[in-house]
Amino acid sequence: MRDSLILMNPSDLVCFLKKDPAEFTREDIIRFCEANRIEMVNFRYAAEDGKLKTLNFVISSKEHLDTILSDGERVDGSNLFSFIEAGSSDLYVIPRYRTAFVNPFAEVPTLELLCSFYDSDGKPLESSPEYVxxxxxxxxxxxxxxxxxxxxELEYYVVSPRGDLYPGRDQKGYHSADPFVKFADLRDEAMRLIARAGGMIKYGHSEVGCFFAGDTYYEQHEIEFLPMPVEQAVEQVIIAKWILxxxxxxxxxxxxxxxxxxxxxxxxxxxxxxxxxxxxxxxxxxxxxxxxxxxxxxxxxxxxxxxxxxxxxxxxxxxxxxxxxxxxxxxxxxxxxxxxxxxxxxLGWIGAEGMTHDANPCETRHREERSSKQxxxxxxxxxxxxxxxxxxxxxxxxxxxxxxxxxxxxxxxxxxxxxxxxxxxxxxxxxxxxxxxxxxxxxxxxxxxxxxxxxxxxxxxxxxxxxxxxxxxxxxxxxxxxxxxxxxxxxxxxxxxxxxx
Missing domain, CATH: 3.30.590.10 (Glutamine synthetase/guanido kinase, catalytic domain)
Structure with missing residues (x-):
């Protein structure tokens, strides 16, 4: 079961290292970077405004990569959080190896890692949202x-110039399909890239919102994830917003x-x-x-x-x-x-048995007992x-x-x-x-x-x-x-x- 999950996992690092991301080590990251000729590493962290910030590194040697992965780097916390004073604002950002993924947009091979904040004593920053x-x-x-x-559940609107061919019905966009939804391809591409970045996606679909306002078209979509421990669940939402x-x-x-x-x-x-x-x-x-x-x-x-x-x-x-x-x-x-x-x-599939057999009379294999989805x-x-x-x-x-x-x-x-x-x-x-x-x-x-x-x-x-x-x-x-x-x-x-x- 474990091997099949790794073989089918869309993450480049999981497939290469043949490990669950929770088991990634510094040596694993270095080995992946060497084998895949990674030229840049980006530290990413969400500040008070909720958007991802970036610190870029051009990797000059294995020793250089080892150093930044081991020690992290300094940042000015007063420009990231309003509750940190400029007089003593230095913070450390330390990468979390399990979050590593290959940047799908960079022109050169680039590795991304989410980071945690630490104070001047090397302790987790008490007021950092990820530490809370x-x-x-x-x-x-x-x-x-x-x-x-x-x-x-990540809902969003695509806002674009008006297009009149196969217009969707006002506020009737729920689960619409091509050609009456215009940006399903953007959503599908986003889902593939989010999965490659480590996101565990349940499904995606168009949502209710669909309307014109003058020369502008508004189309609503949703991407929903699978249940995860809370830290990973939040990380995949933040990365998904960036990718979209x-x-x-x-x-x-x-x-x-x-x-x-x-x-x-x-x-x-x-x-x-x-x-x-x-x-x-x-x-x-x-x-x-x-x-x-x-x-x-x-x-x-x-x-x-x-x-x-x-x-x-x-x-x-x-x-x-x-x-x-x-x-x-x-x-x-x-x-x-x-x-x-x-x-x-x-709905949680409680007491809802036999539906698959009813829809597929030739199916004779009984579904294995699984934990409730409720x-x-x-x-x-x-x-x-x-x-x-x-x-x-x-x-x-x-x-x-x-x-x-x-x-x-x-x-x-x-x-x-x-x-x-x-x-x-x-x-x-x-x-x-x-x-x-x-x-x-x-x-x-x-x-x-x-x-x-x-x-x-x-x-x-x-x-x-x-x-x-x-x-x-x-x-x-x-x-x-x-x-x-x-x-x-x-x-x-x-x-x-x-x-x-």
Whole structure:
């Protein structure tokens, strides 16, 4: 099984080294570079704005390569993070070997590695987003004995000049096929390149958003990943965003992960599916239904869902997306197969046996027993999210729920069945609390519940202070009402954040 996974793996390094990326060593990286005549190495790291930064090296010798892989390099942290002062801003960036991949866009053979930040004492930088996630992950495993896994759904728009041949139907782009979708080839190429860079992809498809605005065409797509341990899950989202933007630049189109392109059209979320696993078994199902552990985790996420927006919905246009009747959450609740809730429980193949045989009567081989695929999905976050901090927040919230008195009762109370915006659910809707409607409200929610995130030293107090200040600075309370119907003001706001994170 292990050999077949390596043979079919699209990663150049995995195929060459015949190893799982988690086992890559410095010697492995050097051997690959020598054999494949790698001329350049790039250190990559996500800063406070969520975009990948780059430090380039031209490799002059084996000793030079060994040195940078062993020692990393210095960077100016004050230009990467607002909470680091210029007076003592030097940081180390140290490559994580398991993240290595060959740059598919470089003209010369180039190796890319994601890095971690370390302070002047050689300790992990407490406020670095990737270290916050690592701390949350380690605490979850320490307290539960389980592995927290997640997968991201990456939604984006392709923005291009208008083309009238085989036009798609307005807001009817879901799972469209050629020729009624124009940029499936860009998505397919992106998926292949993301897989070569180590991403584990579940599938890709066109999304609902499809419309013209004057001479501009907007087409929405989604790439969804497979469940992975949280650090790898976030890394593949960050690399995927970089690859999509690079491809967009080559195709002469813009790729936008912005939460809202215009009012009245589908927004783009960054949903995260979650599960807890032990000894290879998914613990989200018990006795043919959602397990008590899963329901406690959901209760914890709902309890802090207003504060979680501080990490997952970080710009004013985030709150143009979180409005009723747009398949986006507005009220704090959860449900099965419901796309207007904070946490959705999707179909999980529970009790759904015999479908393959029914579709293929000649198939006689019985499917091998596998661990359940059941997950639950956090639907609030969008493309402005810091994925490290958003997932770290979800891990912390899940732990909060596991230890929260009355968690199962709280989950039961916040469960909804059906479309909560239908008239017959008017009274039930009124009982549910609202998510924040602005960055300012999000900051207030985080301030009120910061102790939950700061517990066990996972989110440093200085980071929370910085996040609250940044959100308050938008001064966007009541923005939706102020610009409602003002198309020019909406257009200017969208343009301001079109290339967020």
């Amino acid at each position: 996630l690592r701390k949350a992950d380690e605490e979850f495993t320490r307290r539960t004995g389980c592995t927290f896994k997640t997968l991201g 933007r690079m491809l967009g630049n080559r195709y002469g189109v813009e790729i936008s992960f912005a939460p809202k392109i215009t009012v009245g059209k589908a927004g783009s979320g960054m949903h995260f599916h979650m599960l807890a696993e032990k000894d290879g078994q998914n613990l989200m199902v018990e006795g043919g239904r959602l397990s008590p552990l899963a329901r406690k985790m959901i209760a914890g996420i709902l309890d802090v869902s207003d504060a979680l927006t501080a990490f997952g919905n970080t710009i004013p246009t985030s709150y143009l997306r979180l409005v009723p009747h747009q398949e986006a959450p507005t009220r704090i609740c959860w449900g099965d197969r419901n796309r207007s809730v904070v946490v959705r429980v999707p 997950t639950f999905e956090y639907r609030v976050a969008d493309g402005s999210a810091d994925p490290y901090l958003t997932v770290a927040g979800l891990v912390v919230a899940s732990l909060h729920g596991i230890g929260m008195p009355g968690a199962l009762e709280a989950a039961e109370k916040l469960y909804v069945s059906g479309n909560i915006f239908r008239p017959e659910f008017k009274e039930r809707l009124a009982e549910l609390e609202h998510l924040p409607a602005s960055c300012v409200e999000s900051a207030g929610a985080l301030a009120a519940k910061r102790a939950i995130f700061e517990k066990d030293g996972i989110f440093p107090a200085g980071m929370i202070d910085s996040r609250i200040a940044a959100l308050k600075a938008f001064d966007d309370r009541g923005l939706n009402e102020r610009i409602y119907g003002d198309n020019e003001a909406i257009r200017e706001l969208v343009e301001q954040y079109i290339h967020v994170a």
